[in-house]
Amino acid sequence: MRTSRRFRWLKAKLAGALVLLTLVAWGSWQEPSLHEFTPVTEFVTLTAPDLQPGAAAEQLQARALALPGVTACAVRPEKQLLTLAYRPAELSAGQLQQRLNLSALPQPELSAEAAARQCPVPPGYVQALERLRFAFNLRRLFVRL
Template identity: 60%
Template sequence: MSVLVWSSWEEPNLHEYAPPVEFITLNAPNLQPGPAARQLQMQAQALPGVTACALRADKQLLMLAFNPEQLTAEQICRKLALTALPAQAPDPTVRQCPVPPGYVMALERLRFALNLRRLFVVV
């Protein structure tokens, strides 16, 4: 009973109804501004699971927001024939949460699943 009270204590946030999103930055070394850039952007937006696309033709970069449940980063790189820029490693001198992010997300998903107030929210 206390778990149901804990999970239903607050009304769920609207972002909890949205699917998860990940970001990837791709390097497009041969990209020139103009029709080729627009075509690459349209091709990236047409991929299933891509929710947003930003193109910087002058810097030859393409940034995508995508749903990892529908599409993986490797699939994006393969379908667009581009390479992903490496993500920066976190600074080891900066304090970080000792709990792995997967555990925190699993706890949040459990709280949302057991939240009885979400049944009465109209999205």
């Protein structure tokens, strides 16, 4: 009776080790991409209808760059546009619009062909799988940036 418990416990340990070894092999199969080492960055273009060239444009750019999560800012005063690169983990696009008191540039609707070719798997699932693979990738420990 006691040996069968030990045997079951040993089989469970062996199965767990095999699963862990398989995950590490799967994660380390390919060399990690450099984009996996950096935080996610997104872009948004905002309209500034009253933007004038000169000091007002520079002031708006300085205000935008002072926000947490904003990594880059480009101002086009002649077209009255402000394009921002930001980290969505720190600040959302809606929060950017509220803090700068600007509205987003309207995006064109997707054509029927583009909408039909979308991946059926939600992007969050794909990103989670990529993060899991990166977590088990031992090659990332030897990459020098």
